[in-house]
Amino acid sequence: MKLxxxxxxxxxxxxxxxxxxxxxxxxxxxxxxxxxxQFQSDIWITKSGSTVSGKSILDILTLVCPQGSKVRVSASGxxxxxxxxxxxxxxxxxxxxx
Amino acid sequence: xxKTSITLQGIGVSPGIAIGKAQQLNLGLTxxxxxxxxxxxxxxEECERxxxxxxxxxxxLEVIKEELDPALQxxxxxxxVHQMILRDRLIFDETLKLIREKKYNAxxxxxRSLLKAHELFRSIDDEYIRGRVADVDAAGELxxxxxxxxxxxxxxxxxxxxxxxxxxxxxxxxxxLQLERTLGxxxxxxxxxxxxxxxxxxxxxxxxxxAEVVTRFVDTGDILIVDGTTGxxxxxxxxxxxxxxxxxxxxxxxxxxxxxxxxxxxxVTQDGVAIxxxxxxxxxxxxVAAKDNGAEGIGLYRTEFFxxxxxxxxxxxxxxxxxxxxxxxxxxxxxxxxxLDLGAEKLAVxxxxxxxxxxxxxxxxxxxxxxxxxxxxxxxxAILRAGAATKNLRLxxxxxxxxxxxxxxxxxxxxxxxxxxRERMAFHEDMPLGVMIEVPSAVAVADLLAREVDxxxxxxxxxxxxxxxxxxxxxxxxYLYEPLxxxxxxxxxxxxxxxxxxxxxxGICGEMxxxxxxxxxxxxxxxxxxSMNPQAIPRVKNLICRSRARGNQKFVNRLLKIPxxxxxxxxxxxxxxxxxxxxxxxxxxxxxxxxxxxxxxMLKSLENIPS
Numbered sequence: 238m239k240l241x242x243x244x245x246x247x248x249x250x251x252x253x254x255x256x257x258x259x260x261x262x263x264x265x266x267x268x269x270x271x272x273x274x275q276f277q278s279d280i281w282i283t284k285s286g287s288t289v290s291g292k293s294i295l296d297i298l299t300l301v302c303p304q305g306s307k308v309r310v311s312a313s314g315x316x317x318x319x320x321x322x323x324x325x326x327x328x329x330x331x332x333x334x335x
Numbered sequence: 336x337x338k339t340s341i342t343l344q345g346i347g348v349s350p351g352i353a354i355g356k357a358q359q360l361n362l363g364l365t366x367x368x369x370x371x372x373x374x375x376x377x378x379x380e381e382c383e384r385x386x387x388x389x390x391x392x393x394x395x396l397e398v399i400k401e402e403l404d405p406a407l408q409x410x411x412x413x414x415x416v417h418q419m420i421l422r423d424r425l426i427f428d429e430t431l432k433l434i435r436e437k438k439y440n441a442x443x444x445x446x447r448s449l450l451k452a453h454e455l456f457r458s459i460d461d462e463y464i465r466g467r468v469a470d471v472d473a474a475g476e477l478x479x480x481x482x483x484x485x486x487x488x489x490x491x492x493x494x495x496x497x498x499x500x501x502x503x504x505x506x507x508x509x510x511x512l513q514l515e516r517t518l519g520x521x522x523x524x525x526x527x528x529x530x531x532x533x534x535x536x537x538x539x540x541x542x543x544x545x546a547e548v549v550t551r552f553v554d555t556g557d558i559l560i561v562d563g564t565t566g567x568x569x570x571x572x573x574x575x576x577x578x579x580x581x582x583x584x585x586x587x588x589x590x591x592x593x594x595x596x597x598x599x600x601x602x603v604t605q606d607g608v609a610i611x612x613x614x615x616x617x618x619x620x621x622x623v624a625a626k627d628n629g630a631e632g633i634g635l636y637r638t639e640f641f642x643x644x645x646x647x648x649x650x651x652x653x654x655x656x657x658x659x660x661x662x663x664x665x666x667x668x669x670x671x672x673x674x675l676d677l678g679a680e681k682l683a684v685x686x687x688x689x690x691x692x693x694x695x696x697x698x699x700x701x702x703x704x705x706x707x708x709x710x711x712x713x714x715x716x717a718i719l720r721a722g723a724a725t726k727n728l729r730l731x732x733x734x735x736x737x738x739x740x741x742x743x744x745x746x747x748x749x750x751x752x753x754x755x756x757r758e759r760m761a762f763h764e765d766m767p768l769g770v771m772i773e774v775p776s777a778v779a780v781a782d783l784l785a786r787e788v789d790x791x792x793x794x795x796x797x798x799x800x801x802x803x804x805x806x807x808x809x810x811x812x813x814y815l816y817e818p819l820x821x822x823x824x825x826x827x828x829x830x831x832x833x834x835x836x837x838x839x840x841x842g843i844c845g846e847m848x849x850x851x852x853x854x855x856x857x858x859x860x861x862x863x864x865x866s867m868n869p870q871a872i873p874r875v876k877n878l879i880c881r882s883r884a885r886g887n888q889k890f891v892n893r894l895l896k897i898p899x900x901x902x903x904x905x906x907x908x909x910x911x912x913x914x915x916x917x918x919x920x921x922x923x924x925x926x927x928x929x930x931x932x933x934x935x936x937m938l939k940s941l942e943n944i945p946s
Contacts, residue, residue: 258707263416263467264647270419293424294416295452295471301461334647335709 249321250311253328258335260303265332266294272323278314340573345546347566348532350870352584353519353541358497359555367446372438381434385441388481389421420474425452442482449475498559502550504531519561521568523550543568598629598873608884611864612876615844619657622664624869629876632668634866635844639677651713658721666725672718676700676733700734705743715751722763729767731792736774738783773797778826785837793830795845799823817900818847824895827860842866852911854878859891878915
């Protein structure tokens with residue numbers, strides 16, 4: 238069982254620029270966690286060498302990502318590609334902000 | 336034994352006198368025991384207890400969210416953030432780990448996790464992010480209270496009509512209070528624009544905030560007098576004090592009731608000069624209070640409030656919806672929309688990246704708008720569109736320092752109009768445009784600015800601070816905040832004359848406009864309109880109706896020859912007492928000599944102040 242899971246695991250990552258004016262503030266961080274929690278995969282967010290869990294609002298907040306920050310989002314697990322896709326939409330639509 | 340009476344001074348944020356029993360809300364004071372668990376079974380039980388406490392906290396936030404007053408819907412996302420923090424790995428997983436591995440009791444384990452989170456946040460440079468530790472604490476406190484077995488449902492805590500006393504009230508706390516059972520509110524923390532103050536004002540609950548130490552002096556059941564007009568709190572008053580305040584309460588209520596009955600009539604002096612009296616508001620809900628108190632329009636709509644207490648930025652459609660509703664509610668009366676006037680203290684929430692050593696002279700207000708043109712333009716578009724049908728909106732730029740800056744802002748306005756035309760959107764093409772006169776340089780070039788706009792509105796709060804170079808919340812220099820300083824009076828006169836020479840009206844929308852004591856001065860300075868807190872309108876209108884404009888002009892000419900604020904104030908006080916004895920017998924005059932100095936009761940260097 239465990240082995241099956243391992244075999245079907247994939248790991249993917251993608252780079253994004255935080256484009257909304259206010260950067261990753263509390264509400265945006267909450268949005269990211271909400272999306273990340275819909276997937277089984279582990280989600281990681283990396284910015285200038287620090288990596289934090291994409292499922293922890295406090296982790297994401299304390300990564301401090303103002304507008305213009307470059308971050309790498311990676312997902313590993315059975316639904317990694319779906320997870321990454323969903324998160325990409327969020328980043329690309331500027332979290333629904335301007 | 337009878338306790339001694341103590342008088343404390345805070346900031347009066349919602350007028351009126353409340354006398355009643357105190358009800359302490361002990362928030363944030365859960366005692367934390369510390370012990371080691373014995374045996375795996377105890378550990379397992381403690382883990383379950385913790386998980387149940389989190390689940391209960393989660394559910395209570397859900398209930399608050401559902402029952403939230405529609406006026407406070409903006410806070411929903413804040414409550415969602417708190418819900419998410421409850422389950423965050425740094426709090427939830429960390430606490431369980433400490434219970435399992437270190438065999439800590441749940442309360443102690445949670446407290447340790449919270450402290451660790453504190454350290455993490457403290458190490459962060461960004462002021463906005465660092466401030467979010469307050470959310471971690473708020474969420475943590477919910478679990479702590481559940482674990483300690485305290486019922487934190489505030490609705491059950493207030494058994495009878497009482498004066499609520501608390502260190503601070505969070506949005507979630509305020510939303511839960513049964514306000515119809517609340518006679519008054521007193522908090523250690525907070526300021527005029529804090530959440531509690533705004534709610535209290537809109538519900539007419541006498542309130543004093545920023546009283547610093549009040550929770551230390553008050554026990555539940557103590558008798559308390561709260562004077563929301565002067566900011567005074569009397570703990571365990573003597574019989575004489577109670578009698579005094581009961582009398583004042585009655586006199587004040589009767590007097591205010593009487594003048595409020597006449598407040599819907601226009602403010603016309605006995606020699607026939609009409610003054611437009613309008614209201615300053617910051618939320619849509621205040622329109623009711625404005626109309627009730629006889630406002631003939633909204634002289635200042637502080638649009639930034641809608642941007643505060645939220646972490647996102649409202650988009651054009653959201654703003655448009657809000658503004659159109661305001662326009663429709665007030666029509667046919669005019670509403671002056673001041674574009675975003677985000678000050679330093681409000682910057683942190685919405686614009687986390689600007690840390691300035693001197694924010695009062697920094698990137699704020701119109702400068703901030705010109706820096707973030709898209710944000711500015713989306714607000715301008717929303718305002719222009721919202722005035723399309725009713726045509727009663729006016730546009731006003733704050734903190735304009737000169738013609739160059741005004742022209743830049745006008746260029747953005749022109750762009751916004753052109754875009755709207757191209758997109759074939761309905762908007763008010765000829766919406767009147769005004770500037771706030773609140774920077775001394777704007778006074779100096781008022782004649783030049785007057786050619787570019789349709790009206791002036793003097794923001795006395797900032798004008799006084801900038802021209803006298805004092806920060807009035809700095810207690811060492813606050814005594815220098817003198818609205819009657821000859822320089823301030825000259826600046827107002829100069830602005831009015833420049834405006835009138837160019838044929839445009841000049842008003843005041845600072846706190847000076849709402850202080851009844853200044854009515855003779857402002858009439859004499861020939862202001863066309865006064866805009867103030869809704870609650871101040873009946874008193875100001877009453878005094879205008881009982882005055883003669885021409886007589887006051889002569890009086891002001893006399894005042895302008897006096898060299899110090901102190902002497903001006905003394906003369907004014909004499910005149911007030913002679914002309915309006917009953918007004919100032921019942922309600923204290925708010926002149927700097929009396930009230931403002933009393934407010935500075937904590938001032939250490941009292942002997943330095945000229946008496």
